[in-house]
Amino acid sequence: MNDRRPLFTIGQLAARTGLPVRTIRFWSDSGLVPPAGRSAGGYRLYDTEAVARLDLLRTLRELGLDLGAVREILTRQSTVGDVARAHVRALDARIRALQVQRAVLRSVAQRNSTTEELRLMHDLARLSAEERQRMIDDFVDRAFEGIDPQAPGARIAQGMRQLPAELPADPAPEQVDAWLELAELVGDPSFADRVRQMALAGAAAPADAGQGGYEPSAVLEHAGPAVADGVDPRSPEGRAVLDRIVDPGLPAAERDRLADQVETFTDRRVERYWQLVGVLNGRPPFPSQVPVFEWFVAALRAHA
Template identity: 45%
Template sequence: MDSATLYSIGELSRRTGLSVRTIRFYSDANVVMPAGRSPAGYRLYDIDAVPRLELISTLRELGINLATVQRVLNRELSLSHVLSAHAEAVDAQIRMLRQRRSVLRAAARLGSSLQETRLMHRLVKSSAAERHRLVDDFLAGTFGTEGADANAVAMVRAATPDLPEDPSVEQVAAWVELTELIGDEDFRARMRRAAAVQAGGQALGIGSEADDELTEYTRCRISEARSSGIDPLDDEATPVVEDLVQRFAEALGRIPDAEFRDWLAGQWEVAHDPRVEQYWRLVWVVNGWQVVPELIPGYAWLVRALRRDS
């Protein structure tokens, strides 16, 4: 072969931008083979070595190992297949790094201790299957007893929390709080009672007699009071409470006395437990749903107002 058509390592280095040392390494690894030798014994390479080295350099910069690069060059693997597989691997790494970033930021925002940070990291990096098992255990422990309300189970299961693979800081914090909440036996009992009421669309003994119009009227009065910034423990709340107590007493055929007020408060406490409402808020955050405060009944406000003088 005419030596004028061949390139020395130095010339190849100038054409490709790779160092002589790097080209020699690839040559020693038999990834780029010399086409011949100079009279002095130096390796010489043909023109095909230039695009071959450029491809090797590009794939290596993309993080593809040398063994895989060589299989691509030998046409044992298609370039498309390798790039696609590597892109998926990079996606997984990106998701993992984003999870770590979210955990770090959430831990910093919450002022978490090292132990709490470790727990947060373990919970977030758990697989989707592991997270689903955690929720299934909660559902079984809460509604797995004989006689559980089927509608309540269906309602809770339809809104199963599912942490995304690329969670935000808010979703990480909500997921950690949610896992603590669903593991609490007292909360499970509260959830069981409240879900049965909510699934039926009415509040225990109240809804059986009070019509939809009164229920909607109650919701509007509470919403207006809350929007106006009225504290349930202030005197400004008294007209709202007295109005509602009188209307429910008439609908239920009861005397609007202190005993009836206490009974009303007890009914709403079961149907709209604050810890249960917090569960639904956390589920919405974890699932990435838009949290609309007014969708969560403000009955906690009414309960506090009813209990003010008790």
């Protein structure tokens, strides 16, 4: 056989490509650059195709592709385009993770976080969107366990699950802080118990129960300015405001029942949950309404 193809030893191949001998030997042992033959002394010899394969190998590895992906390309199991697209997706995910970590560190620097907050923020930054959603879903499942999803009031469970599919590529400090506060909130057993109390009360309410003798819009319209003006709910002025919200002739027992009902569904931490979910979803902030309904409850009890 008269084969005039030029053949190279590993040393000559290293000199020609600029790659270290140990790298070429490793890739050769891995089957990515098979030798074309052996010398009389048993040394591996490589042809010009090996030079081209080494150039491609180096390029793919510098782009960050692992040996499995490189092998698929070299064996024609995948095209360069297929592997490149998959790698772009992986890089996008990594970039998003780094951006979230950067936002977390920025928040840590601004708020002078404690060691415990730093640990929690680091753990949260490493969670995928699916893992973050699972954390919220587990909380909602515990709070609404055994409650018919079609029962009155139970539909709020779906709203409580609504996290964004992904945090923004470069989350604002308030979004990082919102996620931290939300994680602490759903991890508090007493908060889960409070939400469950509200869920059970809502599920047990008759479908036609309505608001039980008052209109929430009237509470906001009349008690809102009273809270802003510092009107004492136990004062005569407070009684006058209350009379514009409920029937002045409402019996004392009904006032107590109504106060209990409103108080069951009035909670600052639950309202804060909705505010935090809104921040994460990029919705405009809304002012707290809980102090207004707390004023309403106090007025009902004072003038029963």
